[in-house]
Amino acid sequence: MATKTVTMGTATIGPSNWRNNTLRGIKLSQNVVHRSDKSADMGKSVDPLPNLRETLAELGNNEAHGHFRVTRSVVFQLRENLIDTNEEVKSLTRAKEALDKAIENTRKDIKLNQDSENIRLSRPQREKDHDGADDLLKAERLHLQNMKRMLESQKKLVHQQLHTLDHARKRLSNVISERSRVLDLICHALPGGSVSALTSRTNPWTRRSQMSASADFDHSYGAMDSGADPLGAFTPEAESAMEDAKEARLRSATLRREVADLVNQVNKMQNVTKESVNGGLIGKIGESAELKQHLDVTAAENRHAINRAHRWFDQTEKAWGYSRGPVDASDIMAREKLDRPIIKTFQRHPGTGLPEAQDIVKGGDGLLQSLQSTSRNIGLLKLAQLKLRDNIRDKKSAIDIDSNIVRMRRRKANHRWVMGQAY
Known part of the structure; x- marks a missing residue:
């Protein structure tokens, strides 16, 4: 409001002091009015509006809602990490089961x-000599023991990694629980359902919620890129929990690959x-079977030789009996006597003696020696036959034992049997 200047007439009747005092009062009042109007004009642009409380409340609500939305996005990221950690725990648990x-x-x-090895100890004494199959079984036992130690050491690493993942999972759960304390007044689910929904849905009715969710993620990633803030939505504890979980998942994935390679190698x-x-066992069975066949052929030849020796012994014994002549002297025929008429007539001249008696005795002695030699040969052949039969029996027993071992190993190769089950 403009201030008007008061003008007075030139002719004055009253005293000048009285007039000047009045004019000074008027001027002072005009200055005060001018200052008041100027302050009012300035207050129109500076002073709070009458709806200050409502405005401040709305601003506070917007600030809180923005913090809620960013925190919800951070919680969503934490939950994604928790889900990935849970899946990694499941995968590593399956690797542990393998x-x-x-x-x-x-x-x-x-x-x-x-x-x-214990079954092979039941072989006959003749077949217990150390062979290549024993070396193969010993080498197999050493390989299996080494593989068992490797698998057990790898299992310890897997067990430790499972503890690490479980610790990271519990830490993520605690951080999620702490961050979710401010989400009581807001929907925990992101608008649009998930991050993939932000790019997959094209329904115009959901475009606004998608834009809101996208803004939330932009704010959350902006908060993460700008670094952790102890008083913000993305705290250092959340950052540390996510980093630890990510590192544990990477180590777990590497360990799972190592476990898979080791299991395949084993x-x-x-x-x-x-x-x-x-x-090796089949080769030993083949060698034993081949030797048994040779033994069978040799035993048959030995049996044939025994039969021939028996026939020769019988023939020689008959010849020896014939050479000795009859048992009773009355049974000797005239043509067999040493003093038969023709010999008596021949011996009438001097120097006509015949060595017939000596030759008969020598022939009998020779036949007797032949009988004794044949008898010894028959005894040796029978002894050899017994040894061959024992060897054949031992070979057959060894073949049966090794064959049973091979069948048992093939039957149990699928590992579908319980420890301690009788074979």
Whole structure:
């Protein structure tokens, strides 16, 4: 409001002091009015509006809601990390189960190896000489023991990594619980359902919620990129929990690959050693069968020789009996007597003696020696026959034992049996 200047007439009747005092009062009042109007004009642009309380409340609510939304996005990221950690725990648990199965199979193979060695101890004494099959079984046992130690050491690493993942999971859960304390007045689910929904949904009715969710993620990633703030939505504890969980998942993934490679390597080595041992046992069975066939042929030839020797003994014994003549002298025929008429007539001249009696005695002695020699040969042939039969029996027993071992190993190769089960 403009201030008007008061003008007075030139002719004055009253005293000048009185007039000046009045004018000074008027001027002072005009200055005060001018200052008041100027202050009012300035207050119109500076002073708070009448709805200050409502405005401040709305601003505070907006600030709180913005913090809620950013915190919700951070919680969503934490939950994503928690879900990934849970899935990694499941995967590593499956890897641990594969390790347990491989260790159990290795223990079964060690038990099968021990059973094979124990069964081979029941072979006959003749067949207990150390052979290549024993070396293969010993080498298999050493390989299996080494593989068992490798699997058990790897299992310890997996067990430790599971503890690390569990610690990271609990830490994420605690951080999520702490961050979710301010989400009581807001929906915990992001608008649009998930991050993938932000790019996959094109419904115009959900575009606004998608834009809101995208803004939330932009704010959350902006808060994460700008660094952790102890008083913000993305705290150092949340950052540390996410980093620890990520590092634990990476180590777990590497460990799972190592476990898978080790299990495959162990399975291949087990198959190779099994085939090697089974091949060695089959080779030993083939050698024993070949030797048994030769023994059977030799035993048959020996039996044939015994029969021939018996026939020769019988013929020689008959010849020896014929050379000795009759038992009773009355049974001697005239043509067999040494003093038969023709010999008596021949001996009438001097120097006509015949060595017939000496030759008969010598012939009988020779036949007797032949009988004794044939009898000794028959005894030796029978002794050889007994040894051959014992050897054949031992070879057959060794073949049966090794064959039973091979069948047992093939039957139990699938590991579908319980430890301690009778073979």
